[in-house]
Every structure is written in C-alpha cells, then in structure tokens.
Amino acid sequence: MIRCEHLTKVYNGVAAVDDLCLEIPPGEIFGLLGPNGAGKSTTILMLIGLIEPTSGACFIDGIEVAKNPIEVKHRIGYMPEDVGFYATLTAEENLEYSARLFGMDAAERRKRIPDLLSLVGLDGIEKQVGGYSKGMRQRLGLARALINDPSLIILDEPTANLDPQGVADYRRIIGETADNGTTVLVSSHILSEVNRVCTAAAILARGRLVASGTRDDLTGAATLDQEGIAIRIETYSPMPPFDDPAILSADYSETRQEARIVAQTDIRERIADRLLRANVPVRRIEAEQPDLEEVLLSYYGGEASS
Numbered sequence: 001m002i003r004c005e006h007l008t009k010v011y012n013g014v015a016a017v018d019d020l021c022l023e024i025p026p027g028e029i030f031g032l033l034g035p036n037g038a039g040k041s042t043t044i045l046m047l048i049g050l051i052e053p054t055s056g057a058c059f060i061d062g063i064e065v066a067k068n069p070i071e072v073k074h075r076i077g078y079m080p081e082d083v084g085f086y087a088t089l090t091a092e093e094n095l096e097y098s099a100r101l102f103g104m105d106a107a108e109r110r111k112r113i114p115d116l117l118s119l120v121g122l123d124g125i126e127k128q129v130g131g132y133s134k135g136m137r138q139r140l141g142l143a144r145a146l147i148n149d150p151s152l153i154i155l156d157e158p159t160a161n162l163d164p165q166g167v168a169d170y171r172r173i174i175g176e177t178a179d180n181g182t183t184v185l186v187s188s189h190i191l192s193e194v195n196r197v198c199t200a201a202a203i204l205a206r207g208r209l210v211a212s213g214t215r216d217d218l219t220g221a222a223t224l225d226q227e228g229i230a231i232r233i234e235t236y237s238p239m240p241p242f243d244d245p246a247i248l249s250a251d252y253s254e255t256r257q258e259a260r261i262v263a264q265t266d267i268r269e270r271i272a273d274r275l276l277r278a279n280v281p282v283r284r285i286e287a288e289q290p291d292l293e294e295v296l297l298s299y300y301g302g303e304a305s306s
C-alpha cells in the first residue's frame with residue numbers, strides 16, 4: 001500500500017511535486033498520469049527513496065520511506081524508463097547479480113530466475129544483453145523489478161519500447177502480478193495504455209494532483225464537469241418527446257427510434273419509466289462514458305487555462 005501525505009519537493013524555489021496526498025490500496029494497478037514536467041518522476045524517486053521530500057512524507061506498507069530507505073527497497077521493484085544492465089552478461093546472469101544484491105540464497109535464485117525469464121518470454125536466450133533490442137531490455141527490466149517478490153512495483157513508462165506482442169505480454173504480466181496482491185504503479189503519458197490496464201489513476205499537472213480515483217470516478221466526474229450527462233436512447237418503435245426538467249438538450253433521429261439527450265443529472269430511470277408508460281419497447285439506454293484520454297485532456301485543458 002502506498003500513502004503520500006502532503007508530499008512536496010521544491011527545486012530552486014519551484015515545487016516539482018506540490019502537497020500531494022494520495023492513497024493506493026494493495027493489488028491496485030494505478031496509473032500516474034500527466035504531461036512532461038508534471039512531477040511523475042519526482043514522485044517516483046521519492047517513493048523509492050532516491051530523493052528526499054522537501055516536506056511531507058510517503059509510506060510503503062506503513063513504513064516511512066525517507067526514514068527507512070533500505071527496508072523499503074526490499075519491498076519495492078522499480079523499472080526506470082531507461083533500464084540499465086551489464087551489457088556483457090546474459091539475462092540470467094544479470095538477474096543473478098540483482099538477486100545476490102537482495103541477499104537471495106542459491107536455492108531461491110535457481111527457482112526464481114528461470115520462472116521470471118519464462119514469465120517475460122526471455123527463457124532460453126543465451127546472448128549477452130548488449131545485443132538486446134530495446135523491447136527485450138524492457139522485458140528484462142520487468143523481470144528484474146519482480147526479482148525480490150516485491151509488494152509494490154513501480155514502472156516508469158513501461159511500454160515505451162515494446163512491440164505489440166511485448167505490450168500484450170506486459171499487460172498479462174502486470175495483470176497476473178496484481179492478482180497475486182502486488183500493487184502496481186505505472187507512470188505514463190501514453191493514455192490509451194493506462195486506459196487499458198489501470199484500475200485507478202491520479203492525474204498530475206504542474207506538480208499538483210488534479211484528480212484521482214477509479215476509472216469510473218474519473219470518467220464520471222468528467223462527464224458531470226462538462227455540460228451534463230449525455231444519454232443515448234434506442235427504441236424499437238418511435239419514442240415520445242421527453243419533457244423532464246433536467247434535460248438540457250435533446251436530439252432525435254428522423255425515425256424517433258434513436259435519441260441523444262444531455263441532462264443535468266442521470267435521469268436514465270425516469271426515461272425508462274416514461275418509455276414504459278408510453279408502451280415503447282426499449283433497445284438500450286446508456287450514459288456515454290468518455291474514455292480516460294478525453295478525461296485527461298479535459299483536466300489538462302482546465303489546468304492550462306487556470
């Protein structure tokens with residue numbers, strides 16, 4: 001579990017991370033979203049204990065990172081954007097090296113390393129890592145982030161160099177990892193990626209948290225923030241006009257078997273009721289959900305104009 005309490009980092013009088021309060025429950029696949037310079041990397045570096053906060057604190061499994069950096073390192077797996085390995089060693093040898101740093105004994109290493117190589121699809125590859133493609137290095141980075149069986153893995157732009165098969169594998173791996181109770185924190189500005197894998201997200205802009213919550217929370221908030229809730233209605237016979245006072249606008253198709261209504265609140269039940277009373281069979285009544293990308297753009301837009 002991750003908790004940030006008023007986490008702040010100031011560089012040269014400017015807050016790179018500004019009073020960030022956040023709680024991420026175990027087993028969540030959590031997206032840290034924001035444009036370049038939003039403060040994602042600075043937040044991550046504080047979470048893994050590589051830099052100290054100017055004020056505030058962050059906790060991993062209840063342990064304050066800045067005060068117990070070594071203990072916290074044993075609970076975290078971290079994959080930076082540019083993964084670095086020993087170029088003249090094989091994948092197995094690189095993992096062996098990392099496992100020894102974590103103090104894993106020979107029996108543990110013999111079991112864990114082949115399992116991880118197979119998980120990321122690098123088993124049976126004997127060549128030195130210097131000859132790897134970027135995508136292969138990223139797969140190995142994921143294996144290394146998992147070497148110490150961490151309770152939290154932090155992945156910085158994890159799919160930047162992956163081909164479609166690599167992205168599909170990555171999704172499967174982090175899905176399985178989260179199912180096993182490991183919390184996954186993914187920093188990215190590739191929204192479609194976060195949209196697909198994350199169960200919840202925080203949106204940062206200029207160091208500040210502008211929104212956080214589950215995908216439904218975020219998309220719901222955005223729907224309400226705009227002019228209202230858009231509802232699509234389809235029926236099997238022509239529908240009557242709706243006169244609900246919450247309706248802001250209504251567009252009907254020529255056949256009157258389709259309509260798009262924008263209302264101040266979610267009036268789907270009232271619409272269903274009205275159709276039932278008019279004996280009009282309903283095909284579907286759905287609220288339009290913007291995807292996370294639209295949501296994010298709406299938050300960035302607000303931030304840019306503020």
Ligand SMILES: Nc1ncnc2c1ncn2[C@@H]1O[C@H](COP(=O)(O)OP(=O)(O)OP(=O)(O)O)[C@@H](O)[C@H]1O
Nearest residue numbers: 011012015016034035036037038039040041042043
């Ligand atoms: N060591 C540093 N010294 C001074 N300023 C810094 C330092 N590290 C980061 N910053 C500044 O803090 C702000 C946040 O940077 P950060 O790298 O955390 O953003 P980011 O969201 O990770 O962006 P990116 O996706 O580009 O890495 C930026 O304005 C950056 O210039």
